[in-house]
Amino acid sequence: MADMLSIDEVADIMYEMVKEATGMRKLKPMDLTKNLIEGYGEKVDKKLCKNAIRKLIESERCVYTYFGGSYIELPHREGAAND
Amino acid sequence: MADDFPKTPLIDELEKGPWPSFVTEIKMAAKDNAAPKDLLGLLEQSYDEKICHWKHGGIVGVLGYGGGVIGRYNDLPEKYPNISHFHTMRINQPSGWYYSTEALRKVCNIWEKHGSGLTNMHGSTGDIILLGCTTDELEPTFQDLAKEGFDIGGSGSDVRTPSCCLGKSRCEWACYDTMAACYDFTQEFQDEIHRPAFPYKFKFKFSGCPNDCVASIARSDMSIIGTWRDDIRMDKDAITDYASNGMDIQKDVVDLCPGKCIDWDGKELSIDNSSCLHCMHCINAMPKALRPGTDTGACILLGSKAPIIEGAFLSSVLIPFIKMEPPYQEIKDLVEEMWDLWCEEGKNRERIGEFIQRMGMGNFLEEIGVEPVAEMVAHPRENPYVFYEEYYEEDDEEEDGD
Numbered sequence: 419m420a421d422m423l424s425i426d427e428v429a430d431i432m433y434e435m436v437k438e439a440t441g442m443r444k445l446k447p448m449d450l451t452k453n454l455i456e457g458y459g460e461k462v463d464k465k466l467c468k469n470a471i472r473k474l475i476e477s478e479r480c481v482y483t484y485f486g487g488s489y490i491e492l493p494h495r496e497g498a499a500n501d
Numbered sequence: 502m503a504d505d506f507p508k509t510p511l512i513d514e515l516e517k518g519p520w521p522s523f524v525t526e527i528k529m530a531a532k533d534n535a536a537p538k539d540l541l542g543l544l545e546q547s548y549d550e551k552i553c554h555w556k557h558g559g560i561v562g563v564l565g566y567g568g569g570v571i572g573r574y575n576d577l578p579e580k581y582p583n584i585s586h587f588h589t590m591r592i593n594q595p596s597g598w599y600y601s602t603e604a605l606r607k608v609c610n611i612w613e614k615h616g617s618g619l620t621n622m623h624g625s626t627g628d629i630i631l632l633g634c635t636t637d638e639l640e641p642t643f644q645d646l647a648k649e650g651f652d653i654g655g656s657g658s659d660v661r662t663p664s665c666c667l668g669k670s671r672c673e674w675a676c677y678d679t680m681a682a683c684y685d686f687t688q689e690f691q692d693e694i695h696r697p698a699f700p701y702k703f704k705f706k707f708s709g710c711p712n713d714c715v716a717s718i719a720r721s722d723m724s725i726i727g728t729w730r731d732d733i734r735m736d737k738d739a740i741t742d743y744a745s746n747g748m749d750i751q752k753d754v755v756d757l758c759p760g761k762c763i764d765w766d767g768k769e770l771s772i773d774n775s776s777c778l779h780c781m782h783c784i785n786a787m788p789k790a791l792r793p794g795t796d797t798g799a800c801i802l803l804g805s806k807a808p809i810i811e812g813a814f815l816s817s818v819l820i821p822f823i824k825m826e827p828p829y830q831e832i833k834d835l836v837e838e839m840w841d842l843w844c845e846e847g848k849n850r851e852r853i854g855e856f857i858q859r860m861g862m863g864n865f866l867e868e869i870g871v872e873p874v875a876e877m878v879a880h881p882r883e884n885p886y887v888f889y890e891e892y893y894e895e896d897d898e899e900e901d902g903d
């Protein structure tokens with residue numbers, strides 16, 4: 419069996435995915451998981467991806483957002499916000 | 502009342518009549534807090550112009566969680582600065598909505614300190630709804646609530662705060678301990694409540710019997726409704742009492758039985774339990790004489806939702822009967838199985854009921870490893886297109902090709 423990636427490695431890869439998608443499309447947690455499994459095969463699994471997402475959010479590098487559905491994005495000031 | 506209170510002739514109309522009025526409540530709260538005062542002004546303006554002045558925020562929340570806070574801003578912040586931010590917090594209610602007055606006071610005090618003081622007890626999912634908070638106050642509110650043992654509930658594409666009827670705590674019809682099950686599922690799925698990972702929302706509601714006091718059949722993706730599989734218990738003397746006290750058993754009970762399985766000869770009542778649909782009608786009509794059986798558990802149904810995308814759905818049967826015993830592992834395993842499939846194949850904003858409709862019940866059951874049974878037919882003349890491989894022979898293929 420292939421060596422699994424670490425949570426930090428997965429979180430870093432996810433962070434890059436979110437960064438690259440910024441301004442073009444919003445990614446859902448499941449999109450990140452699917453992309454990781456597609457790209458890294460047996461080196462990742464759903465549980466690892468779930469923990470990496472948690473790490474990404476708790477480290478405040480990414481945030482959950484809601485626009486009709488829930489997404490993961492880079493922290494930013496939202497359009498609707500008042501001062 | 503303060504002199505600078507806004508004039509509100511239109512919403513004042515909502516104070517007339519003998520029923521409680523949310524306008525009266527907002528006015529009371531406005532005596533001590535500037536946010537409700539601005540809210541009155543904004544509400545009056547909206548009624549006058551017939552325009553909603555709220556903007557939906559999508560990013561505010563508390564650290565680490567992706568649900569439980571709904572962002573709101575008004576589009577006239579200069580005119581109504583005290584409700585420029587007016588976010589809603591959903592707080593996980595206790596099972597069965599039981600509180601001590603002490604606990605309620607604590608929630609209210611925290612909310613008066615950090616927010617508008619306005620609450621909605623309770624939202625349609627069941628949470629305590631705290632209305633109106635600035636972005637800066639979200640985290641301190643959460644921390645203060647957490648110190649008192651309260652947690653935030655769900656919102657967005659996650660498991661919404663599970664809710665239940667009061668079950669065995671007060672109701673003799675409860676076929677399982679709804680409060681225990683609801684609490685157990687809430688603890689089990691904490692991650693799924695706080696970290697949205699689904700195509701859309703997923704609701705659990707627990708009712709102790711088919712009276713379904715939390716309307717789980719219409720308002721939850723998974724409805725867990727208490728039922729029994731043995732015979733309805735009967736107290737013959739009590740039946741005689743009902744008859745001698747003037748109850749028209751034929752008209753009010755027998756003729757209204759949807760299973761057409763009750764007979765009444767003027768003296769004795771008999772039930773063909775094999776045809777009973779467990780609707781509770783006869784039991785509700787004669788509560789002193791009839792009761793659910795003793796071999797109790799729950800029926801698990803799937804798929805109800807309000808009419809946003811594909812119209813309103815009621816839940817339909819997935820598991821006709823299951824014993825409801827902690828740790829409910831069989832149900833939890835099934836839930837995980839369904840979520841895996843739905844997350845893999847579901848479209849954005851597609852509820853699980855819509856997903857099943859799109860992929861077909863037969864395919865859905867095959868994927869989650871549940872055998873089809875007749876009780877799953879949602880309504881007469883429905884064809885669930887279940888393909889029984891064991892009845893399919895190789896010769897059939899050749900014949901088909903002819």
Ligand code: SF4
Nearest residue numbers: 666672675709710714
């Ligand atoms: S659903 Fe049934 S058990 Fe629950 S409170 Fe209502 S009548 Fe009682």
Ligand code: SF4
Nearest residue numbers: 758777778780781783
């Ligand atoms: S529970 Fe409903 S279906 Fe069953 S016997 Fe009573 S009225 Fe008939």
